Amino acid sequence: MIKLISLKKDSNIKVDPQISYFLNPDFVYIPINAKILIQQNEKVTKEEFVTADLASPISGTAIGIKTMQEENINKKCLVIANDFRELSKNKKVKKRKITLNNIMDILIKNNEEKLLKKLQNQNKFDNIIISAINDEPYIFNNIYILKENIADLLSIIDELSMLYKSNNNYLIVKNNEANIINDCLNSIGTYPNIKLTLVNDEYLLEKEEFILKKLQIINEKNLYLDVNDLDTLCNYLLGKDNSTKLITISGDAILESKVIRTKKNVLLSDIIKKYIKIIDAKYDVIFNGLMSGCIIKDVDNFVITNNINSINIMKKKTFKVVDCINCGKCIEICPKNLNPLNKHNLEKCINCGLCSYVCPCYINLKKEVKINE
Amino acid sequence: MNRVYLHNNESIKKIVIKYLIGLLPLVLYGFYKNGILLYRDDLVSFVDMFNVFYLLIISILLLLITNFFFKKKIFENMSLVLVCTVPLFMPPSINLLVYAISLFLSLIIINVLPKKINYNKIAFVILFILIIINMFEPLSYLNSAEKLNIYALNFFDLICGRTIGGIASSNILLGIIVLFYYAFFNNYKKVIAFSSLLAFVIIMILINNFDINELIASNAILALILIAPDTISTPAKFQSMVIYGLILGILTGLLTSFISFNIGVFIAILICSFTTPILVKLTEKW
Structure with missing residues (x-):
């Protein structure tokens, strides 16, 4: 059994309990990874595919192409100017009946490869595990998604458990997240087939392999989803808007950490200007975690794509590296x-x-x- | 830049400080046995009572001097542990001038030797100093009282530190307490210490036909606790450490019994440290 550890954290970094919203950006920047489907100056509607693999999160006009930063890589991006009307060609989708075929149709139509990989050609799971854990310190996305949407998410878990005939359904939460545990306990009573499982605040429990080992179900047929994935699926099935995402901006170089619901593909610098007060002159900006993330080279041109979950703004540190002492x-x-x-x-x-x-x-x-x- | 931004509380400085705290009881016992007790019996002068502290002060000063010349800082590596461990294994009646000169020379040698050569620096420095001492006078680990043989000691006395050994390396019981302190609270290769001690004890019992008194080679036991688990010159993987410790323990037992009771262990540690790269390569895929 691998021994997991708790990471050292700064208790002074506190997060605003309310979600902030950044839903009216002036521009969005869609990375061009596939064929462009629209012309310059063409009108674009919300959730319309502008490249073969990505949809626009806003309605507006495609004004051109600009080189921006996607995860520290220079990438040509399609720039769309917002008309702030949120026009959409898609008919208002009613709640869809949850069947295996409907789920597959939705995931294929929306290019959700990660979810497709997990669910394709499956009609039974022994266990469904929904993780509301964020491993990386000072990141709270999954907990806030759960808090925002607990009724719908529990309902979807229940429906999935009936669909996939699962024996056990786990909702995993850290035992130090007192607020969400309270909310869960208030709602979960209606679903006796869903077990609220509390785990220690140990690093790597967000990873499927380690949580399954912890629950001792690694040799069974399991469906593991994090709350973010479940929320995406839930939005598709319930006909809700999927043009936004939650990111955490936190750190010891800012006044207050925030969890922000933002349109996808916006500029990080726009969000920082609006919501974040930086209190230290020398700081580093790191994306996707202090353990496995990277320092952002060009903050001004950094785009919040679907793969970006967190931004940490930390006081600049110098590390005095010395020769290895072979301690093991x-x-x-x-x-x-x-x-x-x-x-x-x-x-x-x-x-x-x-x-x-x-x-x-x-x-x-x-x-x-x-x-x- | 792809760098981990978080770090636990460990640093070289904290590791070194914890090691030095572990040496304190041994130093204090050495002061008691080879200082206070001898002064009480008028076998040493008041000034000579503090020999163990003089050795430590000389060692630290020489380290600061060599660090200055080689542009190194004191907490950037484990050299402070080296210079504070070496005096503990010195003969009680050591000449301070000879010690200072030979330590200075050995510190220069270890700074000049290429880093690629893998060897236990503490064992090397101790052997170097003892060889030089031996050029001036025959090497003896007996203090003034032990030379006169004026005490009648039982087995328990010997375990509690009244055995023949270095100026601060005669107390096996304290050594074992230090071993457990290091094992639980520090960055310490306890696997090597335990496996080498186990192999050493078994080999000594077998060679000496179950004569327990022969086992009380305090220099060997304390060296296996303090010097053998040196982080830099020993393997880091669990399986490699076990094998290293067992080989070291056996070699120590043989050299202590047949070559030299007091310095066989340092030779064994030095030889084994040369074999570390081979051992690491052999156990790479385990």
């Missing part, structure tokens, strides 16, 4: 039993960052591992 802490802590010291079997690395976290010499082992892949 990185080997001891690695959840995949790898050896960052002799760089053996590195293709199995899951980029958790624990090797660097425990290194007393402050060596960036994660970088060493990735270079040698």
Whole structure:
């Protein structure tokens, strides 16, 4: 049994209990990864596919192409100017009956590859596990999604359990999230087939492999979804808007951390200007977590795409790196039993960052591992 | 830049401080046995009573001097642990000048030798100093009282530190307490310490025909606790550490019994440290 650890956290970083909204950006930037389906100056409606794989989250006009930053990579993006009318060609979709075929149709139509991979060609699961955990420190997306939508999400879990004839249905929450536990307990009584499972605040429990080991159901046929995935599916099935996403912006270099519901593909700098007060002159901006994320090179042109879940704005740190003392802490802590010291079997690395976290010499082992892949 | 932004509380400085705290009881016992007790019996002068502290002060000063010349900082590596461990294994009646010169030379040598060579620096420095001491006078680990053989000691006395050993490395009981302190609270390769001690004890019992008194080679036991688990020159993987410890324990038992009771362990540790890269390569895929 792998021993998981709790990460050291700063208790002074507190998050605003209310969700903030950024739903009226002036422009959105759609990364061009596939064929462009519209012309310049053409009118665009909300949720209309503007490239073969991505839909516009707003209605407006396509004004051109600009090079922006998608996860620190320069990417040409289609720029759409917002007309603030939220026009949509899609007919108002009523709540759809949840059947296997309907689910597949929706996922195929909306290019939801991640969900398709999990659900395609499946008609039974022994266990359905819905995780409301965010591993990375100072990130609260899943908890806030659960808080926002608990009734609908519990209803969907119930329907999925009947559809897939699951024996057990788990809703996983950290035991230190007192508010959401309270909300869950108030609503979950209606669903006796859903078990509210509390787990310790340990790093890597968000990952499917580790939570299944913790629940001791790794050898069974399991459907593992996080709350974000479930919410996406729920929105499709209930005909709700899927043009927004939740991101957490937190850190010790800002006055107050916030969870923000924003339109997809907006500029990070626009959100920061509107909602975030930076209190330290020297700071780093990191996306997707302090353990497995990256420092953003160009904050002004950084686009919040679907893969961006969090932004941490942290006081600049200098790490005094010294020679390795061969203590073996990185080997001891690695959840995949790898050896960052002799760089053996590195293709199995899951980029958790624990090797660097425990290194007393402050060596960036994660970088060493990735270079040698 | 792809860097982990969070870090736990461990750092080289904290590791070194914890190691030094562990050495304190041994130093204090050494001061008691080779200082206070001998002064009480008029076997040493008041000034000579504090020999163990003089050795430590000299060692730290020499480290600061060599660090200055080689542009290193004191908490950037484990060298402070090295210079504070070496004096503990020195003979009680050591000449301070000879010690200072030989330690200084050995510190220069270890700074000049290429980093690629894998060896236990503490064992190397101790052996270097003892060889130089031996050039001036025959090496003896007996203090003034032990030379006169004026005490009648039983087995328990010997375990509690009244055995022949270094100036602060004679108390096996304290050594075992330090071992558990390091094992639970520090960045310490306890697997090597435990496996080498186990192999050493078994080999000594077998070689000496179950004579328990031969087992009380305090230098060997304390060296296996304090010097053998040196982080830099030993393997880091669990299986490699177990094998390393067992080989070291056996070699220590053989060299202690047939070559030298007091310094066999340092030779064994040095030899085993040279084999670490081979052992790591052999156990890579386990």
